Amino acid sequence: MEDKTIHPNDKAEAMASENYEIYKREVIRLVFPRIFRESNEANTKAKLAAGAKKVGRLPEIRDVVAFYFYLLSYVNGQAYKESGEPNEKYGACFVSYKRIAEDLCMAKDRIKYLADVLEANGLIIRSVHYYEGTKRYKLYYPSWGPRVSDDGYLVSPDGEKIVPDPSVYLPRRD
Structure with a gap:
């Protein structure tokens, strides 16, 4: 029997085209659920510390997933400009705030x-x-999240877990 990889559904067709991108499954399976939990915990603690009798509605965090994949979808993949100079936008999402907000x-x-x-x-x-x-x-x-721990943290090239300060999840008042 021939050693041929079989892909489910229409994955092979998507991979044969040039208009697709990869992502690490652990980012959606582990990292984002952890972010959601940490956000809810940080906001619950902040409300209770402020004297709230009921926690009530917590700030929405799930749109961070759409934003992350949007950034990945618009990464500049041209390492050099037409002039041959290095492209300072290489590897960056190049879409304006206005367009991101609209899309x-x-x-x-x-x-x-x-x-x-x-x-x-x-x-x-x-x-x-x-x-x-x-x-x-x-x-x-x-980042494409190449290294993810079993508990859903990205791991730096130095082998350290990237653990955010919980205050990053709190609503801004500026």
């Missing part, structure tokens, strides 16, 4: 909060301000 149907001020959550959890490696003439952009360099 994901969220307020522009929500983007910074979600980016901070992803960065604190290691799912954004770094973010930088980028200028083209007088236009200012925010570039996000997302």
Whole structure:
């Protein structure tokens, strides 16, 4: 019998095309559920510490998943510009705040909060301000999460778990 990999459903067709991306399953299976739990715990503790008798509705965090995969979907994959110079946007999501807000149907001020959550959890490696003439952009360099612990934390190249400060999950008042 021939050694041929068989893929479920239409995965083989997707892989044969050039318009698909990979992701590590542990990110959706372990990392995001942990983020949801930690967010709920941090916000519950904050409400109770503030004297609330009932916890009530907690801030929404699940849209962080759509935001993360949106960033991955728009990573600049061109290492060099047409001139042959290195491309400083290589590896960064290059979409404007306005477009992200429109595409994901969220307020522009929500983007910074979600980016901070992803960065604190290691799912954004770094973010930088980028200028083209007088236009200012925010570039996000997302991680594909190559190393994930059994309890849902990203692991740095040095072997350390990336554990966020729980305050990153609290609503902003700025």
